Amino acid sequence: MGPPSALLVRAMERLPESRPGGAEAGWRLARASVEVLGMVPAGPVTVTAEVERPGRTIELLSATMSAGGRDVLRARAWRLAAGDTAGAEQGAVAPLPGPGTGTIRTERPDGWLPGFLDATEWSWLGGDELGALGPARTWVRLRVPLVDGEEPTPAQRLMVAADCANGVAAPLDVRKWLFVNTELTVHLHRAPEGEWIGVDAATVIGPDGLGTCSATLFDEHGHTGRSGQALTVRPR
Template sequence: WPEGWQGGYLDAVEWRAVRGGMDVPGPAAVWARPRVPLVDGEEPSGLQRLFTVADSGNGVSNFLDPRQWWFINSELTVHVRRVPAGEWIGLDAVTLVGEHGIGTATSILHDASGPLATGAQALMVRPRQAGGG
């Protein structure tokens, strides 16, 4: 992950880069597996695993240096064709940033059997203040 991105959610999910990289701007593909359940003592369902990973499209395919820019997803839509099988979810994502602080991240989610959902995130893009805040 890019410098400064660590802990919390990133450590709660196991990541394996396939194409591109979380520390390199541009489109990327990863396999991801949540390491912890959403509810203590409860095995995550396929849909819980899917939505946990679907929320990462903009981070995986970041377009701008995250040390200098915020790109917060203000909305996430996932269209599911089937429930995933297995623990690992594939995420193939592209982020595009336009004028006036507006961006989108789109993704195809899959398991070992093939595509199962598409994701779309609306992004609010703003420069970080000096000092990282």
């Protein structure tokens, strides 16, 4: 659901501010959440967006993706006015080693489907790789545009990478188990920059069919945010 989630963020990013002049230093995306209502088809979809809660310094945005006459994804985002807090900056975790230090892996593990993996580039850290079980760290970037002829924004790239977290930290063999996220929530303390997004992810599986995946997110300048996913877990 990474690229569809990024399309929803794209629609919300393009919404004009409701009260011009309220955010003199610009706006920042602070949180984006996407609820998965159904399967997103490999075909035409419609995306709509609106400002739900207008304001001079705080706005709540929403977007919906529909296909075949029904909603398949719904998103909300808090857009906050930027300000100068450089003197109070604190709490960020140490940066990941850069994507140039990782191992580029292009092979697709057994059981993983083509399509999305072929449209992304991966640089794995510390010997990690797709298909290995347990926590992992990697960098990911898009090989193709999200929208033809248009450069994706860093926030759109980050949404794609964040949705990969439960695959990056695959807890179980995908040939035997499903661990599908029903939502994606991203919190940002700094606007991401650049093409590469780093993901340091870990998954917890409970005893009764539920799981959670949490990730720390990076760009090449350092820590930029965190993500979480609720998982439904069941044998194939």
